[in-house]
Amino acid sequence: MELGNYSPRIREALEKAGVGIGDMIAVEKSGSTHRGILLPRPQIGGEPGSLLIKLDNGYNIGIKYGPQVTIEKLQGGRRLEAFPSHELVQNPDLPRISIVATGGTISSRLDYETGGVKWRMESGQIFYMAPEIQDIVRIGRVTTPFLVGSENMSAMHWRKMAQEVARELDDGAEGVIVTHGTDLMHYSSAALSFMLRSLRKPVVFTGSQRSTDRGSTDASMNLLCSAVVAGSCDLGEVTLVMHGTMEDTHCLIHRGTRVRKMHTSRRDAFRSINELPIGRVWPDGRVELRGGHTPRGEGEVNLDYVFEEKVALLKFYPGMEPEVMDFLVDRGYRGIMMEVTALGHLATDESQRNLLPSVERALEEGVVIAAAPQTLYGRTDPLVYSEGRKVWKLGVVYCGDMLPETAYVKLGWVLGHDVDQETAGEMMVKNIAGEISPVSDPRAFLT
Amino acid sequence: MELGNYSPRIREALEKAGVGIGDMIAVEKSGSTHRGILLPRPQIGGEPGSLLIKLDNGYNIGIKYGPQVTIEKLQGGRRLEAFPSHELVQNPDLPRISIVATGGTISSRLDYETGGVKWRMESGQIFYMAPEIQDIVRIGRVTTPFLVGSENMSAMHWRKMAQEVARELDDGAEGVIVTHGTDLMHYSSAALSFMLRSLRKPVVFTGSQRSTDRGSTDASMNLLCSAVVAGSCDLGEVTLVMHGTMEDTHCLIHRGTRVRKMHTSRRDAFRSINELPIGRVWPDGRVELRGGHTPRGEGEVNLDYVFEEKVALLKFYPGMEPEVMDFLVDRGYRGIMMEVTALGHLATDESQRNLLPSVERALEEGVVIAAAPQTLYGRTDPLVYSEGRKVWKLGVVYCGDMLPETAYVKLGWVLGHDVDQETAGEMMVKNIAGEISPVSDPRAFLT
Numbered sequence: 001m002e003l004g005n006y007s008p009r010i011r012e013a014l015e016k017a018g019v020g021i022g023d024m025i026a027v028e029k030s031g032s033t034h035r036g037i038l039l040p041r042p043q044i045g046g047e048p049g050s051l052l053i054k055l056d057n058g059y060n061i062g063i064k065y066g067p068q069v070t071i072e073k074l075q076g077g078r079r080l081e082a083f084p085s086h087e088l089v090q091n092p093d094l095p096r097i098s099i100v101a102t103g104g105t106i107s108s109r110l111d112y113e114t115g116g117v118k119w120r121m122e123s124g125q126i127f128y129m130a131p132e133i134q135d136i137v138r139i140g141r142v143t144t145p146f147l148v149g150s151e152n153m154s155a156m157h158w159r160k161m162a163q164e165v166a167r168e169l170d171d172g173a174e175g176v177i178v179t180h181g182t183d184l185m186h187y188s189s190a191a192l193s194f195m196l197r198s199l200r201k202p203v204v205f206t207g208s209q210r211s212t213d214r215g216s217t218d219a220s221m222n223l224l225c226s227a228v229v230a231g232s233c234d235l236g237e238v239t240l241v242m243h244g245t246m247e248d249t250h251c252l253i254h255r256g257t258r259v260r261k262m263h264t265s266r267r268d269a270f271r272s273i274n275e276l277p278i279g280r281v282w283p284d285g286r287v288e289l290r291g292g293h294t295p296r297g298e299g300e301v302n303l304d305y306v307f308e309e310k311v312a313l314l315k316f317y318p319g320m321e322p323e324v325m326d327f328l329v330d331r332g333y334r335g336i337m338m339e340v341t342a343l344g345h346l347a348t349d350e351s352q353r354n355l356l357p358s359v360e361r362a363l364e365e366g367v368v369i370a371a372a373p374q375t376l377y378g379r380t381d382p383l384v385y386s387e388g389r390k391v392w393k394l395g396v397v398y399c400g401d402m403l404p405e406t407a408y409v410k411l412g413w414v415l416g417h418d419v420d421q422e423t424a425g426e427m428m429v430k431n432i433a434g435e436i437s438p439v440s441d442p443r444a445f446l447t
Numbered sequence: 448m449e450l451g452n453y454s455p456r457i458r459e460a461l462e463k464a465g466v467g468i469g470d471m472i473a474v475e476k477s478g479s480t481h482r483g484i485l486l487p488r489p490q491i492g493g494e495p496g497s498l499l500i501k502l503d504n505g506y507n508i509g510i511k512y513g514p515q516v517t518i519e520k521l522q523g524g525r526r527l528e529a530f531p532s533h534e535l536v537q538n539p540d541l542p543r544i545s546i547v548a549t550g551g552t553i554s555s556r557l558d559y560e561t562g563g564v565k566w567r568m569e570s571g572q573i574f575y576m577a578p579e580i581q582d583i584v585r586i587g588r589v590t591t592p593f594l595v596g597s598e599n600m601s602a603m604h605w606r607k608m609a610q611e612v613a614r615e616l617d618d619g620a621e622g623v624i625v626t627h628g629t630d631l632m633h634y635s636s637a638a639l640s641f642m643l644r645s646l647r648k649p650v651v652f653t654g655s656q657r658s659t660d661r662g663s664t665d666a667s668m669n670l671l672c673s674a675v676v677a678g679s680c681d682l683g684e685v686t687l688v689m690h691g692t693m694e695d696t697h698c699l700i701h702r703g704t705r706v707r708k709m710h711t712s713r714r715d716a717f718r719s720i721n722e723l724p725i726g727r728v729w730p731d732g733r734v735e736l737r738g739g740h741t742p743r744g745e746g747e748v749n750l751d752y753v754f755e756e757k758v759a760l761l762k763f764y765p766g767m768e769p770e771v772m773d774f775l776v777d778r779g780y781r782g783i784m785m786e787v788t789a790l791g792h793l794a795t796d797e798s799q800r801n802l803l804p805s806v807e808r809a810l811e812e813g814v815v816i817a818a819a820p821q822t823l824y825g826r827t828d829p830l831v832y833s834e835g836r837k838v839w840k841l842g843v844v845y846c847g848d849m850l851p852e853t854a855y856v857k858l859g860w861v862l863g864h865d866v867d868q869e870t871a872g873e874m875m876v877k878n879i880a881g882e883i884s885p886v887s888d889p890r891a892f893l894t
Contacts, residue, residue: 105832148796149792149832149834150765150788151763151765151788151792151793151794151795151834152794152795152796152834153765154765154766154794154800155765155766182789183788183789183790183792184764184765184788187764187765188765260822261788261789261822262822262823262824262892262893263822263824263825263892264789264790264820264822264824264825264826264827264828265789265790265825265826265828266824266825266892269789269822269824269825271893309766311766312767312771313762313764313767314762315760315761315762315786316598317631317634317760317852317855318597318598318600318601318602318631318634318635319601319602319756319758319859320759320760321759323778324759324771324774324775327771327774328771331770339762341597341598341630341631341708342629342630342708342711342712342716343630343711343712345596345598345630346598347598347599347601348598348599349595349599352601352603353601373711375707375708375709375710375711375716376709377709377710377711377713377716378710378711378712378713378716379711379712380711381711381712385552385596387596387598387599405764408764412766445709445710445713446709446718446893446894447893
């Protein structure tokens with residue numbers, strides 16, 4: 001393992017101290033001593049002027065190098081022999097999993113062109129930050145079907161991911177980790193939840209909120225926890241595993257259809273909405289499952305990866321003009337997922353901006369209109385207020401406590417099946433992948 | 448006070464016991480005795496077969512009447528003499544406030560036409576459920592500019608409300624309560640936050656999640672707490688006051704630009720996002736303010752109630768086609784508020800559904816495009832990732848930690864000022880009514 005990515009000054013100091021990547025070292029700076037394993041800088045960029053070390057608690061820290069910093073190689077310390085670039089040391093006794101890597105922060109580096117962080121992933125590179133993964137699972141195969149951030153994904157990518165995951169599972173993998181950009185990861189986890197029918201093994205979406213060349217990256221623990229879930233968890237569902245707290249304590253196992261990114265930057269940004277997470281997982285292998293999930297089992301995946309792309313998500317707002325809905329119908333959209341207010345209302349005032357005629361026309365033309373609440377928490381109930389009843393009577397499908405993002409994905413998937421309007425409506429409100437329930441758990445509000 | 452709205456059977460029993468509205472009574476049923484003040488049934492509908500009584504703790508309960516129920520009039524109990532229908536007993540020593548009533552659940556009744564609950568409000572009726580309000584404030588004037596649910600409101604209504612509120616304050620009211628439907632109440636509170644410049648008295652939006660003819664209505668405590676804030680709170684801002692917990696313990700005082708309905712039905716559905724609430728208020732008059740708010744003061748309101756209605760809110764989603772944005776530009780929209788992913792991304796992939804050319808074209812045609820995060824919590828930061836930088840460089844205005852709903856309202860208000868694109872962008876990111884801050888409070892995440 002070369003020291004290539006560190007600054008020349010650090011390289012010189014490391015060579016002088018006889019230290020290589022993977023050595024246990026002590027770094028003293030301003031009266032503090034940090035003991036840990038010297039990590040490689042996995043990509044160019046980041047902070048090449050900082051030493052990156054992995055502390056015993058598993059946390060990676062970056063220490064800015066300068067004349068006042070001393071580096072000492074510790075004898076008898078644990079030495080990680082293998083920081084694989086493309087190959088991992090494989091233990092044949094461990095469960096075999098596969099990894100589908102798709103870009104995102106978890107495989108990012110600084111981009112000199114724009115000055116921002118850019119996606120980039122070379123097969124195996126993501127393990128630099130989590131070498132302990134080889135003590136948890138055997139990595140059967142790492143595939144990289146495409147390298148794009150989640151904001152550039154759409155049905156095409158979901159289909160491709162579903163295909164790759166199904167192939168790996170049918171090929172005997174005990175589970176699959178999908179590394180993914182976090183921004184819209186919950187759309188992808190919802191999509192695969194619907195596309196992978198008869199699923200009986202864990203599919204785990206994970207990513208990182210802080211890039212892997214920052215000391216505070218969450219990539220390491222997220223990968224380790226995901227490996228625990230994929231390798232040995234008694235779970236046959238699509239899940240999303242990310243930090244459960246701001247600290248590196250544990251991760252939460254979220255159901256793929258019930259999770260949403262609720263913060264732009266926090267490590268614990270992902271939250272289950274309207275139900276508690278499926279469980280918790282620690283990087284040392286401990287798992288706590290709440291119960292009520294589909295257990296692990298046998299059988300091939302039924303790959304049902306259709307998707308009607310002529311589906312839109314529209315968030316209703318005061319002042320919204322009906323012409324936007326008319327436009328979608330004119331353009332041949334077959335489904336519109338409306339983010340309605342709270343229990344399920346839209347503007348119905350006859351004096352101005354009444355959306356009902358446009359809704360009625362869309363329904364008459366065979367478009368499926370589904371409704372989920374923009375409050376995110378809670379459930380639609382169009383029957384409480386007379387305004388809601390008017391909308392419901394027209395034939396709008398109310399999606400209960402389904403997340404709007406999940407309902408959008410489900411609508412595209414349902415309409416991909418070449419079903420008529422009525423059947424589509426019935427499928428929308430029928431539970432398929434844990435996305436809807438008759439009673440929401442009140443403990444899941446803002447937790 | 449007549450017993451008119453109760454069922455004939457209950458009226459008979461009440462008359463037999465010599466009980467009138469406002470009397471302290473004991474109701475025994477199935478071994479339990481409930482002591483409290485007999486309330487009138489304020490509207491037709493609801494549960495005319497149930498006795499509605501106000502317990503000493505201020506909570507209203509409904510007790511279904513039947514042969515096994517006994518009613519006893521208690522001597523020496525407190526008797527509320529005045530359950531005004533249109534007039535309140537006024538105490539000239541109390542602070543004078545005004546009420547602008549605009550419909551919503553807080554003034555609703557069962558609608559026999561559709562079977563749902565329908566808005567309906569007759570001036571003064573809302574006080575049936577909160578007669579104690581006359582011990583807190585003197586109601587100078589109740590106006591009802593219109594009676595529509597919040598889903599049917601738009602800029603026209605915001606302008607009218609702003610006008611009414613400004614007139615009441617300039618006429619000497621110490622504060623104004625605006626009763627309002629809850630669904631989109633946060634849009635209205637944001638609108639008035641911008642439209643009422645130089646505001647130095649409290650404007651309090653409130654409503655109820657449960658209709659006033661249900662025993663579990665939250666209208667009573669919300670009104671009392673709002674009266675405390677409007678009448679005597681040292682606060683010169685637009686606020687929203689609603690239940691702080693599931694119980695009738697206290698209300699939270701939210702800043703009008705920082706609050707959002709986060710649950711379809713819970714009494715404590717409204718939450719401050721990215722900052723802690725301004726304070727807490729109890730119906731007995733206690734108030735705790737966090738600090739940092741604009742204090743009460745003197746001076747007339749500067750009514751700045753312009754609004755450009757050609758503004759849209761668009762939530763970005765995977766698969767979104769650029770044609771929707773093109774359509775808005777073609778239709779003469781002057782502003783588009785984009786709900787972007789997390790830190791501020793949109794699809795920029797050149798192979799498909801790249802939104803950048805449409806964004807670029809819109810900006811070239813003078814449209815202002817603003818961006819706020821669909822995660823709700825956290826802040827946009829387009830400079831972290833290269834994809835974000837591409838969008839930012841084009842001239843999209845990133846709104847930091849402003850809520851998307853607030854940013855939409857602000858964009859319409861800013862563009863109402865006949866400013867150029869650059870000035871509009873500068874106004875969007877300048878703090879005007881507490882809507883944006885350089886640092887968000889981490890304690891405000893999911894609380």
